[in-house]
């Protein structure tokens with residue numbers, strides 16, 4: 001845990017006392033980073049221990065964002081560790097109102113899947129956890145609007161690796177944009193990658209969440225039938241393909257605005 005905190009700080013995924021890390025122990029207790037402490041200066045004696053509901057079991061005060069971690073543990077019995085940070089490139093997407101869900105890197109589709117954007121919620125309140133709740137089951141990392149990123153996994157290294165992949169992907173997407181825009185993988189290539197990742201056990205069928213804009217164009221659907229609002233309606237346009245998708249209501253509203261402006 002100390003090593004992961006150190007890496008998060010050294011890589012500028014967090015500054016000052018930003019971010020928090022937790023692990024769910026075998027007996028259900030949670031080991032969490034304390035509130036208001038720099039991750040680059042973490043020591044073992046500072047770590048907080050709580051029960052599965054966040055009730056303190058030692059003298060240290062756990063991060064005020066512990067509720068976000070507890071939500072993820074409750075929704076995902078397979079998850080044993082959570083890393084929350086504000087990595088600059090990933091957070092730039094969250095600030096721009098964009099999900100990291102363009103199918104531009106084959107290995108990211110294989111190992112991470114798309115990263116949706118949860119609506120803004122005040123940190124450390126129910127607003128934030130409620131915005132995240134519908135997405136947690138289907139994704140292994142999320143962006144939080146105007147805030148940052150969170151990644152989780154079956155152990156702490158997997159959670160950290162996913163956070164790192166999220167940040168690396170966001171960085172590549174931004175660089176590709178500077179070079180004139182990225183070329184998305186076609187739907188048949190995406191389908192093959194999804195089949196490979198499920199056969200290899202990297203990600204299950206729940207990760208076929210329809211919050212991933214790129215899955216709409218394949219024959220694949222989420223087995224739970226969940227259909228979340230795509231968080232990157234305008235991302236294709238931003239991506240240089242010139243393609244946008246609007247809901248019926250949005251189209252009607254745009255047409256009404258156009259008519260009104262002529263009167």
Ligand SMILES: [Zn+2]
Nearest residue numbers: 019085147148
């Ligand atoms: Zn935060």
